[in-house]
Amino acid sequence: MQINEDTAHPVILPSPSEVFPPTLVVASGKGIGTEYPLTHFPLRIGREVNADIHLDSPTVSKNHARIINAMGDIVLSDMGSRNGIFVNNIRVREWLLRDGDSVRIGETIFLYCTQRGTASKNLPSKNS
Numbered sequence: 001m002q003i004n005e006d007t008a009h010p011v012i013l014p015s016p017s018e019v020f021p022p023t024l025v026v027a028s029g030k031g032i033g034t035e036y037p038l039t040h041f042p043l044r045i046g047r048e049v050n051a052d053i054h055l056d057s058p059t060v061s062k063n064h065a066r067i068i069n070a071m072g073d074i075v076l077s078d079m080g081s082r083n084g085i086f087v088n089n090i091r092v093r094e095w096l097l098r099d100g101d102s103v104r105i106g107e108t109i110f111l112y113c114t115q116r117g118t119a120s121k122n123l124p125s126k127n128s
Contacts, residue, residue, distance in 0.1 A: 024113075030107075043066065045066070047064065078094070097112045
């Protein structure tokens, strides 16, 4: 714990092991378990080879979706794709992502994680 000199109130800072960047984890489709930390923005998702998250599928547009950081909020937007984006099984044009959200783009389903352990709680175990 650290004391804020200006207000003399305790300020609880996370330890380095608790800091976890927002991450998309592949829950279903090619590359199950692959993690994509969201560390730079805007981030492009699509079939285009140089996309930040490249999805090689005919159901994915070349420039399918984009993720931005809007003053600390992580926002997913459809970039006019033919097959759309789905968050928690709802087709959306834009969505403010929350921990545990399921994101489907083409045949790939991602889990959006902001805390350690979210993926392990929500992904099927390899023994199932």
